[in-house]
Amino acid sequence: MQPESTNGTDGGGLAVPMAWLCAEYVADELLRAGGLVEPGSLEYGAGRRTLALTVYLCGGAQPSPGIGGDDVMEEWLALTAYGHPWEDWVRERLAARGERDGDEGLGLARETWRLLESTQLLATDLGALSAAPAAGLVVDESARVWLPAWQVGLTLGHLALRLY
Numbered sequence: 001m002q003p004e005s006t007n008g009t010d011g012g013g014l015a016v017p018m019a020w021l022c023a024e025y026v027a028d029e030l031l032r033a034g035g036l037v038e039p040g041s042l043e044y045g046a047g048r049r050t051l052a053l054t055v056y057l058c059g060g061a062q063p064s065p066g067i068g069g070d071d072v073m074e075e076w077l078a079l080t081a082y083g084h085p086w087e088d089w090v091r092e093r094l095a096a097r098g099e100r101d102g103d104e105g106l107g108l109a110r111e112t113w114r115l116l117e118s119t120q121l122l123a124t125d126l127g128a129l130s131a132a133p134a135a136g137l138v139v140d141e142s143a144r145v146w147l148p149a150w151q152v153g154l155t156l157g158h159l160a161l162r163l164y
Contacts, residue, residue, distance in 0.1 A: 017105040027051035034160030049112050050153030054079055056109055057093040080158035116150035123152045
């Protein structure tokens with residue numbers, strides 16, 4: 001199978017770039033190693049998609065002994081950190097890649113972004129962290145709100161990176 005193959009489809013199927021496959025693999029390995037949520041859950045899917053999109057838009061995983069080198073991991077940690085404008089970063093990267101490379105190889109990344117934006121998950125209100133007193137961060141875990149999947153995935157992804 002060629003890296004950009006449609007795997008026997010009639011040619012109208014979506015090609016899967018090797019860089020995307022590698023990004024999904026790295027994201028899956030990080031989340032499984034972290035053991036934060038059950039594989040197959042909606043939260044796991046959101047975390048995998050969010051991390052895969054981050055890895056892919058950063059240029060993919062660098063070949064190294066582990067999942068990524070220290071510099072790469074630090075970049076991923078910074079991008080997924082609370083308060084980083086990740087949503088804007090994704091939009092800017094997708095647009096820049098589209099201008100530079102055309103639509104080649106961006107189909108899965110764009111579809112992933114569309115799913116992350118349009119899917120809502122019921123989760124603990126992490127926005128309450130900014131309103132909590134600085135001395136004792138207390139979050140009412142029973143207070144749930146609907147959040148875009150990327151927000152849940154970003155938190156899970158960041159925690160998985162920290163635990164790796």
